[in-house]
Amino acid sequence: MFEPRFSRAAQRLEADDADLWQVHTEAMARHANGEDVIVMSVGDPDLPTIDPIIENAVTSLYRGRTHYSPGMGEPALRKKIAEIETEASGKPTTSDEVIIFPGATNAIYSVLRCLLDSDSELLITEPTYVGYQGIFKTIGCTIVSVPTIIEDGFAIDVDAIVAAVTPATRVVLLNTPGNPSGNVIAGDDLARLAEFTRARDIWLVCDEVYSMLTFEKPHVSARRAADNLDNVIIVDGLSKSHSMTGWRLGWVVAPENAIPTLLNFTSATVFGCSQFIQDAAAFALENDAEYIAAIRQEYRKRRDYAVGRISSINGLQCHLPDAGMFLMLDVSNIAQDGESFARQLLDEVNVSVLPGSGFGEQTLHHVRLSLTHDVEVLASAFDRIETMISGD
Numbered sequence: 001m002f003e004p005r006f007s008r009a010a011q012r013l014e015a016d017d018a019d020l021w022q023v024h025t026e027a028m029a030r031h032a033n034g035e036d037v038i039v040m041s042v043g044d045p046d047l048p049t050i051d052p053i054i055e056n057a058v059t060s061l062y063r064g065r066t067h068y069s070p071g072m073g074e075p076a077l078r079k080k081i082a083e084i085e086t087e088a089s090g091k092p093t094t095s096d097e098v099i100i101f102p103g104a105t106n107a108i109y110s111v112l113r114c115l116l117d118s119d120s121e122l123l124i125t126e127p128t129y130v131g132y133q134g135i136f137k138t139i140g141c142t143i144v145s146v147p148t149i150i151e152d153g154f155a156i157d158v159d160a161i162v163a164a165v166t167p168a169t170r171v172v173l174l175n176t177p178g179n180p181s182g183n184v185i186a187g188d189d190l191a192r193l194a195e196f197t198r199a200r201d202i203w204l205v206c207d208e209v210y211s212m213l214t215f216e217k218p219h220v221s222a223r224r225a226a227d228n229l230d231n232v233i234i235v236d237g238l239s240k241s242h243s244m245t246g247w248r249l250g251w252v253v254a255p256e257n258a259i260p261t262l263l264n265f266t267s268a269t270v271f272g273c274s275q276f277i278q279d280a281a282a283f284a285l286e287n288d289a290e291y292i293a294a295i296r297q298e299y300r301k302r303r304d305y306a307v308g309r310i311s312s313i314n315g316l317q318c319h320l321p322d323a324g325m326f327l328m329l330d331v332s333n334i335a336q337d338g339e340s341f342a343r344q345l346l347d348e349v350n351v352s353v354l355p356g357s358g359f360g361e362q363t364l365h366h367v368r369l370s371l372t373h374d375v376e377v378l379a380s381a382f383d384r385i386e387t388m389i390s391g392d
């Protein structure tokens with residue numbers, strides 16, 4: 001009888017986060033059953049990829065753009081990203097510093113896999129994007145988690161990060177604008193961390209996938225804030241900004257000292273991204289000014305609506321997110337914890353939200369709401385939340 005044996009990495013991945021997704025999984029099942037569930041527990045934009053991008057991809061497919069692509073990515077797309085990154089950073093950026101990946105998740109995995117060993121320490125801030133956990137487990141490194149300052153809108157605490165660094169720290173991973181907090185990290189904080197980490201031979205990796213979805217406060221890229229880019233790597237992508245989650249398109253901008261290593265890794269594991277998707281991505285980035293303005297406006301409208309409703313419901317509190325499509329709702333005054341609130345909300349009024357425990361200890365009494373519905377649906381969701389809280 002064959003006894004299947006799996007690698008330690010695969011075993012580490014065996015889910016112990018089923019509890020976190022229980023409410024969501026159940027909500028999806030009810031939804032599939034035709035029940036009137038409002039799903040606010042995932043971050044997949046409700047807005048469709050716009051037609052011109054789809055048409056571009058289709059044309060590209062018919063043009064025969066269906067073959068292997070270079071490991072670094074298609075030159076036209078990398079050139080466009082280099083232009084965007086030059087503007088975002090205020091520093092000349094060339095295509096040689098840009099590598100394309102099939103989504104930011106794969107980009108982050110590849111970067112961390114290239115920088116960390118299982119005996120390395122990775123320093124992150126909390127609340128932490130839940131999708132990193134699988135990557136961390138695969139790598140098997142030690143995770144050191146540093147709380148943010150919730151009262152200050154989830155601002156990072158640079159002193160606490162500096163104090164948490166040890167000789168084993170190899171990478172500080174930041175996420176700005178942040179998921180789930182919606183916090184935009186201040187340029188001064190990024191600059192201080194970039195300088196500190198460089199002096200200690202530590203990489204600063206910054207996930208900036210919400211960079212285009214900011215509201216009042218502008219996004220500051222780690223590459224803009226840092227004086228020296230030797231140790232700074234940023235990740236971005238099209239999933240959120242262009243409602244292109246299913247296209248799987250992300251990129252890394254890294255100093256030239258890291259490019260050969262990253263290229264070796266992605267060549268060995270991905271072997272190039274789809275040509276037609278990269279064509280459509282270059283087209284999207286060339287022609288997105290109006291679209292991005294509209295999408296920002298839409299998320300801002302939703303955020304303002306949600307925050308307005310929350311402030312009128314006794315017992316609920318939240319900070320105004322600076323960016324992105326999420327809102328962290330503090331339920332500490334009315335529920336035992338985020339998990340029980342999420343459970344009750346689904347059971348009683350068919351709204352699903354994600355318990356804050358998935359993002360770390362600090363947000364046990366929060367739930368994350370995804371603003372991936374138009375205001376009419378959000379209105380109905382908040383009516384239901386109000387009904388549940390008032391016990392009517």
Ligand SMILES: Cc1ncc(COP(=O)(O)O)c(C=O)c1O
Nearest residue numbers: 043103104105129179237239250
């Ligand atoms: C902070 C953050 N990074 C990365 C990702 C994943 O992006 P992609 O779809 O490009 O893999 C997400 C998706 O939710 C995210 O919120």
